[in-house]
Amino acid sequence: MSIKLIALDMDGTLLDNDHATVPPRNVAALRAASERGVKIAIASGRAWCLVEDVAREMGFVDYAVLANGAAIRDVRTGECLYREGMGEEQVRAIVRLLRARDIPFEVYQNGRSYMDGSCGVEKAKAAAVVSPAFAKVLFEHMTYTDDMERTLAGDMAEKFNVFHVEPEEREELLAAIAATGPVACASSTASNLEITSPKADKGAALAVLCGRLGITPEEVMAFGDAENDLGMLSWAGCSFAMANGSKGAKAAAKRITGPNHEAGVAAGVERFALGEA
Structure with missing residues (x-):
């Protein structure tokens, strides 16, 4: 069965090790797929404000699954399809x-990233385990507030991203968060913590998007590397874990491809979506 949609995690997957640039081979392979009518969807833990630059630079991204599946955006029209x-x-x-x-x-919330300024921006920068290139993107696109509760009032929130949790503090923090109500907690790096609704999942969001488009799981190719990609890798009929991915990602995926910094996405797309040897 032919591939009709390709879903791509960003960090550790589509992007190079700087968490900011897309290897040229990935761009070329995905552009070729797009020109054949394949829909291209970024599926990230990030908010739209931290995805937009990459999507616009690539120029052929159709959809963005955001905040670990808490939202879906039509990149071409700007319409929010799901929250x-x-x-x-x-x-x-x-x-x-x-x-x-x-x-x-x-x-x-609504595609924007709000930073709690009361904890100190410098402390946040030190806690964020990211490359200098992505740190620049991250903190330039943030909206800072000293009254987070007031800023967020009147609407739901898609996700909390806790930049760093010490290993010895993680279990107690998870228990305290769970006591606030139903949540899902995942990670995309070795030490961060991502908190969402238990209904927010990249795989579930892809199912919603593909249902709208009339695309079956067997017609979806997905790439990921981390804990927050498991639902997507399990759901898609043609899924790849990156060679640099976690054990869980490799167990959930149907295949393993090369590492992110060696254009592992392109390797999978070229062979299974473009039919190249």
Whole structure:
């Protein structure tokens, strides 16, 4: 069966090790697929404000699955096709919990990233385990607030990203977060913590998007490397874990491709979507 949609995680997958640029071979392979009518979807843990530059630079991205599946955006029209978030009361409880522990965090709402300025921007920068190139993107696109509860009032939030959690503190923090209500917790790096509604999942969001487009799981190719990609890798009929990916990602995927910094995405696309030897 032919591939009709390709879904791509960003960090550790589509992007090079700088977390900011797409290897030219990946761009060429995906552009060739797009020109054949294949829909291209970024499927990231990031908010839209941290995805937009890459999507626009590539020029052929059709959809963005955002915040670990909490939202879907039509890149060409700007329309929000789907949202699944945490309610106001739970969001307030998590904000207070993290602030009381003096833990740097950001919150995603309606495509924007809000940084809790009360914890100190420099502390947040030190806690964010990212490359200098992505750190520049991250902190330039953030909206800073000293009153997070007021800023977020009146709407759900798609995701909390806690930049860094010490290993010995993780279990207690997870228990405290779970006490605020139903949540899903995942990671995309070795030490961060991503908090969403339990209904937010890249695989579930892809199912919604493909249902709208009349595309079956067998017609979807997906690439990922981390814990927050498991649902997507399990759901897609043709899925690839990166060679640099986690054990869980490799177990969930149907195939393994090369590492992100060696254009592993292109290797899979060229062979299974473009039919090249």
